[in-house]
Amino acid sequence: MSFNSIDFAIFLPIVFFLYWFVAPKNITYQNSIIVSASYIFYGWWDWRFLSLLLISTIIDFTVGLRLQNERKPVNRKFFLWISILVNLGLLGFFKYYNFFLENFVTAFSLFGTNIKPNSLNIILPVGISFYTFQTLSYTIDVYKKKLEPTKDFIAFSAFVCFFPQLVAGPIERATHLLPQFNNKRLFDYSKAVDGMRQILWGLFKKIVIADNCAEFANLFFSNSSDYNGSSLLLGALFFSFQIYGDFSGYSDIAIGTSRLFGFDLKQNFNFPYFSRDIAEFWRRWHISLSTWFRDYLYIPLGGSYCTTLMKVRNTFIIFVVSGFWHGANWTFIIWGILNTLYFLPLLLTNTNRKHLTIVAKGKYFPSVKETISMFLTFSLTVFAWIFFRAENLGHAINYISEIFSSSLFTVPAFMGKKDALKNLIVISVFMVIEWFGREGTFAISNIDKIFNQFFRWLFYIGLIISIFFWGNYSEDIEFIYFQF
Amino acid sequence: MTKFLARIIYFLFILLVLNGIFWFTANKLYFKNYHNYSTQFNAYLLADSHGLPLKQLTEKYGVYNFSGGGDSFVDIKRKILFLLSKTTVKTIYLTVDDHTLSQYRERLNNSDRSLFFVTPKSCNNYYQYLKLRYVKYNLIFFQPGTRTVLKHYITTKINRFIFNDVNRNSVSVNKTWSDFSAEERKERAKRRKQRQYPSPHKSIKLHQSFKDIINICINNNIELVGVKFPLSSDYIKITKNIINYDAGNILKLYGFRVLNFKKVFIHQNMFFNNQDHLNEKGAQMFVKILFKNLKILK
Numbered sequence: 001m002s003f004n005s006i007d008f009a010i011f012l013p014i015v016f017f018l019y020w021f022v023a024p025k026n027i028t029y030q031n032s033i034i035v036s037a038s039y040i041f042y043g044w045w046d047w048r049f050l051s052l053l054l055i056s057t058i059i060d061f062t063v064g065l066r067l068q069n070e071r072k073p074v075n076r077k078f079f080l081w082i083s084i085l086v087n088l089g090l091l092g093f094f095k096y097y098n099f100f101l102e103n104f105v106t107a108f109s110l111f112g113t114n115i116k117p118n119s120l121n122i123i124l125p126v127g128i129s130f131y132t133f134q135t136l137s138y139t140i141d142v143y144k145k146k147l148e149p150t151k152d153f154i155a156f157s158a159f160v161c162f163f164p165q166l167v168a169g170p171i172e173r174a175t176h177l178l179p180q181f182n183n184k185r186l187f188d189y190s191k192a193v194d195g196m197r198q199i200l201w202g203l204f205k206k207i208v209i210a211d212n213c214a215e216f217a218n219l220f221f222s223n224s225s226d227y228n229g230s231s232l233l234l235g236a237l238f239f240s241f242q243i244y245g246d247f248s249g250y251s252d253i254a255i256g257t258s259r260l261f262g263f264d265l266k267q268n269f270n271f272p273y274f275s276r277d278i279a280e281f282w283r284r285w286h287i288s289l290s291t292w293f294r295d296y297l298y299i300p301l302g303g304s305y306c307t308t309l310m311k312v313r314n315t316f317i318i319f320v321v322s323g324f325w326h327g328a329n330w331t332f333i334i335w336g337i338l339n340t341l342y343f344l345p346l347l348l349t350n351t352n353r354k355h356l357t358i359v360a361k362g363k364y365f366p367s368v369k370e371t372i373s374m375f376l377t378f379s380l381t382v383f384a385w386i387f388f389r390a391e392n393l394g395h396a397i398n399y400i401s402e403i404f405s406s407s408l409f410t411v412p413a414f415m416g417k418k419d420a421l422k423n424l425i426v427i428s429v430f431m432v433i434e435w436f437g438r439e440g441t442f443a444i445s446n447i448d449k450i451f452n453q454f455f456r457w458l459f460y461i462g463l464i465i466s467i468f469f470w471g472n473y474s475e476d477i478e479f480i481y482f483q484f
Numbered sequence: 485m486t487k488f489l490a491r492i493i494y495f496l497f498i499l500l501v502l503n504g505i506f507w508f509t510a511n512k513l514y515f516k517n518y519h520n521y522s523t524q525f526n527a528y529l530l531a532d533s534h535g536l537p538l539k540q541l542t543e544k545y546g547v548y549n550f551s552g553g554g555d556s557f558v559d560i561k562r563k564i565l566f567l568l569s570k571t572t573v574k575t576i577y578l579t580v581d582d583h584t585l586s587q588y589r590e591r592l593n594n595s596d597r598s599l600f601f602v603t604p605k606s607c608n609n610y611y612q613y614l615k616l617r618y619v620k621y622n623l624i625f626f627q628p629g630t631r632t633v634l635k636h637y638i639t640t641k642i643n644r645f646i647f648n649d650v651n652r653n654s655v656s657v658n659k660t661w662s663d664f665s666a667e668e669r670k671e672r673a674k675r676r677k678q679r680q681y682p683s684p685h686k687s688i689k690l691h692q693s694f695k696d697i698i699n700i701c702i703n704n705n706i707e708l709v710g711v712k713f714p715l716s717s718d719y720i721k722i723t724k725n726i727i728n729y730d731a732g733n734i735l736k737l738y739g740f741r742v743l744n745f746k747k748v749f750i751h752q753n754m755f756f757n758n759q760d761h762l763n764e765k766g767a768q769m770f771v772k773i774l775f776k777n778l779k780i781l782k
Contacts, residue, residue, distance in 0.1 A: 006615055006626055020485065187485045196492075461498065464625070469635055473628035 001044035003253045004206055011041065012257065019261055020187060031158040031181055034261070038163035042126070049125035052090055057160045059086045060135045064142045064149035064156075076143060083139040091132045094124055099328030127167030129325055133292055135160055138174035140296055147175050155181040164257040168250045170268040170288035177265070185262035194445065195259030197460075201444050202252030204463050209430055210245030210480075211472035212423050213238040219414065221389055224399045229408035232399055234420065239389045240382045241427050244273060246480045247286070252442055271438045273381075273431070274359050276373035278342040279352035281381060289325070293318045308348065315347055316340050326388070331396055335387040342380055358438050426470060499625075506624040506634060514633045518597045522548050523571045530560045531579035532589070534713040534760065537767035545775045547577065556593035557584065557693035559601075564700055566601035573706060578697070578735075580710035580742055583680040585694065585729035590687040596620075596629035660763055661716050662753035673718040673759040677726065686729040694731060698738050709778070710735040710742035714749045714770060719759040743777055745770065 001007045015037040023029030043050050063083040070076050105115050138159070141147040150156050159178045165171075220227055220235025227235070251268035258265045268288050275281035282290050294303075301314045316337075323336025346352040359374065360366040366374065383400075390396035414420070437443035447456055525548040529535055535551030542549045550563060560578070567573045583589060599621040607613040620626045624634075661669065701708040710732050715723075732742040748770070749755045755766030762770055 006619055010615070010619065187488070189485075189488050192488050193491070457495065457498070460495070461502070464499065465502075468625050468631055473631070 001041050028154055031154045034158045038161035041163040045126050052125055053161055056135050057157050060139050061153055061156045063139050067142045068149045080143045087132045087136050091128055094122055094128055096328045130169045130171055133171045141174050164254040170251055170266050171292055180263050191259045195256040198252045198256030198442050200463055201442055202249040204467055205245040205249030207467050207471035210242045213242035216420055217242050228410050229403045229405050230410055231412040231414050232403050234412050236382050236386050240385050267441055273378055274438055275377050276355045277346055277377055279346045280355040281377055293322055330393050331387045331390050335384050338384045503624050510630045513637055518552050519600045527575040529577040537762040538771055541771040552594055554592055554594050556589045557690045559594045559598035561693045561697050562598045562601040562606050565603050565606040569603050575707045577709045577711050580731040580735055581712055582728045584731045585686040585690050586680055587683050587687045588680050590690050596627035660754050661756035669718045673722045676759050677722050681726050708740045712744040712746045714745050716756045716759050717750050
């Protein structure tokens with residue numbers, strides 16, 4: 001079930017009603033409602049993959065309990081590896097089997113050995129990368145004794161399959177989310193109102209910004225050989241806003257929905273396109289994944305407290321793994337490497353933690369230096385997104401070659417220029433709103449401090465009308481991160 | 485909680501009022517006449533805008549004209565299942581024009597308006613039926629097609645109000661195709677072709693619905709007759725070498741008859757309103773030809 005579907009508009013009030021009115025005082029009942037609702041939500045796509053979710057849940061719950069009772073380090077390590085192998089095994093099979101097979105076949109053919117591959121028609125279960133990482137965080141934290149394992153299977157199941165963030169994050173840590181399932185929840189009016197506001201803003205980002213940009217991004221990327229450099233550059237720009245609107249919009253809806261049920265999820269995006277360098281960008285983009293890699297991969301590898309060579313290696317590893325996490329394609333790996341190359345100079349000059357607060361804090365406008373820094377960072381990001389979006393490496397290289405040809409200085413030539421222009425105007429308005437709301441958790445989170453209730457409602461209705469009139473209702477455009 | 489629910493209810497009430505205004509306007513502009521139907525007939529003509537000029541002329545021959553401007557095979561399938569639940573339909577005259585399986589028709593159709601004809605049988609389950617027939621049909625906010633109509637209406641009103649702008653591209657209803665110069669006819673036909681045939685590939689979705697329609701008719705012993713509507717010489721000429729998505733041939737493969745009237749009014753531009761739509765005079769002539777042919781074939 002997608003957040004921008006009628007099904008979800010029907011589903012959410014029903015679950016809300018059952019949660020707060022049928023089982024308001026019993027945590028187990030409330031958690032059971034969440035588990036049932038989450039399984040319905042997930043099964044709406046393909047009920048067959050519910051079994052994978054259940055396997056992950058049972059394995060990690062059992063491993064957690066065994067880790068608590070086990071004293072011998074060897075045995076503890078054994079149980080940890082069971083969890084890692086099962087979770088990553090499922091992920092690896094469903095996501096990477098065909099990729100590795102194809103690359104093995106290619107590698108062997110280079111040595112003159114031709115192998116007939118048995119490629120399987122594997123369907124990628126929605127959100128498998130997200131819930132796998134979430135459950136792994138639980139086992140690793142229990143193993144490291146940072147967290148007491150839960151004995152409540154229902155609460156643990158609810159933590160694994162919590163429907164707002166099940167299929168596209170934010171990837172929550174067990175230390176943050178699991179205790180919330182064990183505590184009594186009280187309805188908080190301001191939290192719920194804020195949640196509704198965030199849902200609305202997320203829908204606007206998805207339906208108006210992302211899905212309209214998708215039309216043009218798809219047009220240029222699917223037929224890149226037909227367009228000149230300036231049009232392709234426009235295509236890359238549209239994709240940059242598509243992926244931001246799409247993914248951060250999803251996160252907003254997820255966080256907002258969770259707040260309606262009394263849960264706090266971590267912020268996943270913090271105005272990344274206003275970053276002044278790549279290090280800042282990665283502190284603001286897909287925060288839950290970046291911090292996951294930082295805590296469970298980068299730091300165990302030695303992090304920044306080691307020799308320069310090791311620092312370079314560790315940075316390289318986390319960006320490549322992060323790229324590979326997104327999909328079984330060399331384009332994602334190159335995207336990861338490219339980000340390593342952007343990041344390394346900052347790390348080596350020790351300037352990677354230079355910009356820790358939001359740009360131009362407390363000011364209306366940024367300084368010239370800040371504007372230039374933001375522009376450069378954004379340009380580097382747009383360039384990297386070309387690899388992320390391209391079908392394969394050849395496609396990405398051809399796309400980039402055409403952008404950097406003389407046709408870059410010609411007028412963009414494509415059908416629907418008027419619509420593209422309208423789209424750019426809407427994006428500009430959207431970015432202005434984001435700019436003025438950048439000190440909040442999401443762009444309109446502080447609206448109650450600016451407007452009184454009448455104007456707030458007017459703004460909400462305006463947003464709904466703009467979603468209606470300018471939104472893209474195409475059924476073909478799914479959330480991008482569902483495929484990961 | 486009470487405060488929250490009260491606010492939500494107030495807010496939803498405002499949205500419902502807004503929805504009501506949109507619904508009322510859409511009803512006046514868009515839904516009007518589309519939902520008209522008769523259960524008194526055994527034979528129905530189902531086509532898109534090509535069938536509209538025939539109006540009620542077919543009723544004389546015992547056929548109810550159930551065509552809707554912009555109807556796709558998805559909409560027609562809904563209408564056929566609706567007819568099956570309400571009437572004793574025996575014969576269906578179905579458009580199999582070349583563009584009916586085009587991706588253009590997949591984009592421009594009546595998927596919102598035809599929700600009115602959704603029946604439990606046309607849905608996978610009862611939930612789907614309730615969702616489409618009652619939620620989606622009544623909530624304009626979930627209807628992209630209606631949105632386009634309302635947007636156009638509001639933009640036109642604003643343009644008229646601010647710029648005193650009257651739509652310069654509109655064609656007078658009394659003008660026939662022969663009133664245009666040869667150059668203008670060629671240009672309009674070319675534009676229409678680009679619009680109707682944007683891709684060499686047919687729509688998978690419409691192809692599936694078309695096959696569903698054929699199977700429904702076979703399973704319910706309904707006689708299906710394919711009809712290709714007349715086209716102007718300019719349009720036939722300009723679309724001569726383009727891809728035909730083969731709706732007619734698919735129907736023939738199932739053993740059904742296809743009556744091809746594409747060239748029946750060749751070089752007779754006075755029978756057309758534009759490159760591919762008959763005018764009133766053309767419609768009167770065509771109805772006679774159509775049913776004369778059917779009588780001969782029977």
